[in-house]
Amino acid sequence: MAQVRTRFSPSPTGSLHLGGAHTALFNWLFARHHRGVFLLRIEDTDQERSEERFTTEILESLTWLGLDWDGDLVRQSQRLPLYHDYIERLLQAGAAYCCDCEPADLEARRQAALAQGKKPRYDGACREKGLERGPNTAVRFKTPPTGVTHWQDQIKGPIAFDNQELDDLVLLRADGVPTYNFAVVVDDLTMAVTHIIRGDDHIPNTPRQLLIYAALGATPPLFAHMPLMLGKDRAKLSKRHGALPILAYRERGFLPHTLINYLARLGWSHGDQEIFSLEELVRYFSLKHVGKAPGIFDEEKLLWLNGHYLKETPAPDLARALIPYLAPLGITDPDPAYLARVVTTLQARTKTLVEMADAARFYFLDPRPYDPQAASKFLTPENGPLLTEIAGRIQALPDLEEAGLTQMLHDLAASTNRKLVNVAQPLRVALTGKTISPGLTEIIPILGKAEVLKRISQALNFLKK
RNA sequence: GUCCCCAUCGUCUAGCCUGGUCCAGGACACCGGCCUUUCACGCCGGCAACACCGGUUCAAAUCCGGUUGGGGACGCCA
Numbered sequence: 001m002a003q004v005r006t007r008f009s010p011s012p013t014g015s016l017h018l019g020g021a022h023t024a025l026f027n028w029l030f031a032r033h034h035r036g037v038f039l040l041r042i043e044d045t046d047q048e049r050s051e052e053r054f055t056t057e058i059l060e061s062l063t064w065l066g067l068d069w070d071g072d073l074v075r076q077s078q079r080l081p082l083y084h085d086y087i088e089r090l091l092q093a094g095a096a097y098c099c100d101c102e103p104a105d106l107e108a109r110r111q112a113a114l115a116q117g118k119k120p121r122y123d124g125a126c127r128e129k130g131l132e133r134g135p136n137t138a139v140r141f142k143t144p145p146t147g148v149t150h151w152q153d154q155i156k157g158p159i160a161f162d163n164q165e166l167d168d169l170v171l172l173r174a175d176g177v178p179t180y181n182f183a184v185v186v187d188d189l190t191m192a193v194t195h196i197i198r199g200d201d202h203i204p205n206t207p208r209q210l211l212i213y214a215a216l217g218a219t220p221p222l223f224a225h226m227p228l229m230l231g232k233d234r235a236k237l238s239k240r241h242g243a244l245p246i247l248a249y250r251e252r253g254f255l256p257h258t259l260i261n262y263l264a265r266l267g268w269s270h271g272d273q274e275i276f277s278l279e280e281l282v283r284y285f286s287l288k289h290v291g292k293a294p295g296i297f298d299e300e301k302l303l304w305l306n307g308h309y310l311k312e313t314p315a316p317d318l319a320r321a322l323i324p325y326l327a328p329l330g331i332t333d334p335d336p337a338y339l340a341r342v343v344t345t346l347q348a349r350t351k352t353l354v355e356m357a358d359a360a361r362f363y364f365l366d367p368r369p370y371d372p373q374a375a376s377k378f379l380t381p382e383n384g385p386l387l388t389e390i391a392g393r394i395q396a397l398p399d400l401e402e403a404g405l406t407q408m409l410h411d412l413a414a415s416t417n418r419k420l421v422n423v424a425q426p427l428r429v430a431l432t433g434k435t436i437s438p439g440l441t442e443i444i445p446i447l448g449k450a451e452v453l454k455r456i457s458q459a460l461n462f463l464k465k
Numbered sequence: 466g467u468c469c470c471c472a473u474c475g476u477c478u479a480g481c482c483u484g485g486u487c488c489a490g491g492a493c494a495c496c497g498g499c500c501u502u503u504c505a506c507g508c509c510g511g512c513a514a515c516a517c518c519g520g521u522u523c524a525a526a527u528c529c530g531g532u533u534g535g536g537g538a539c540g541c542c543a
Contacts, residue, residue, distance in 0.1 A: 011542080202537095
């Protein structure tokens, strides 16, 4: 087989969402698996709704996910002469014709048909008029009235449409801008795309595109329609399901590989395996194991995966990734070595980088003001002597080894006739301001003796009031 | 409405092509328990599905047909 060439072709009318990233990923994986080429094309023929800021955001999203594309970015808006060239060919061949029907009329006829329960389709009014190109004429495709258009879908299997179900679609608008179905064919043809992997909401477009390839005398690429990603209510994923732009997941503290792993496993599988490195995904990916049924996006599982990768990522790497999330809390320029130690204590306890940053707060900032509930329960006058005693013992410790600290806490519990938890909690609140934190014997060595003693004395001050 | 696609635990899925090894396996979530200085992690255990009806066959989650259900598409949007 010739070299595999796939493409991702978003339209810059909005942010890149999960669904788009899903298709982009499958195209990328397929191309990389076959050591082929992955192209990126911006479908900006809708001049009304396309915006440059969305193109920028889409590129940033793909880059963040690590989905790198080959060659230059292609923009449909810069290929107008090419489309006109192909329109001429179709017109010459008698496979297309000009149409001067009023858009408003067409819309009215469409609504009327729909209201009568009929399939809304263009009636071919201008088909035999022999109109010339003019300022108000669009160009339509002359769809064969009979016959069947079919293809072997690489995911769904054989699919067939009766040509009579298809109407004469507009190829070129009156303003000279091509429509989606036409531009896509010209682009995929000229970019030599071999496999079109896209959402199965494009299935109805496929016979139309196939017919255009045929009219052009070209061999069409292979088509693979992947199942759609649905929201909790089983409808196409959209904002109301909380489907956020890809970059919003970055803001919420997800690791890019979490998204990659999650998206890969939605609609595709490799036996029972859930966790995949990028290399494994590239190695194992195959259209053969892409399922046909739509999948529902499950944020719980995404969180679980992120928690998993938070545990797996080496602390120094994670520390670097955490820095941007610390800044909003007022923690800037943290010492890398210190931060890496901090991260080690938080990896198994948080599910996002945002949570981790929040949990890391006390390592850098004054634990005061204390959590009111925690303080009223544990920073009580009767715990004063206990805290004083703890301070004394820590002061006396030659070093802050975990084993020694554990021993000290147990000894103290025994000698003061308390349960260990009743020794630990007051100290925890004194050091962190909260009742929930990493283990005390992990925290103390990181904060260091001086800081620990300072925080205990601050707590003693507090409870005297 | 018409056309098209789809159908295994609540969710993601394995198995289906090449029927028997499946009274259906894994994961998330959930529920117990263990561990434990808090919270997590981890470990152990549990709950839970082949949409329905027919057919083919010695045998069907697996093949065929229909029904039902869900989704998608019907633009001078992509």
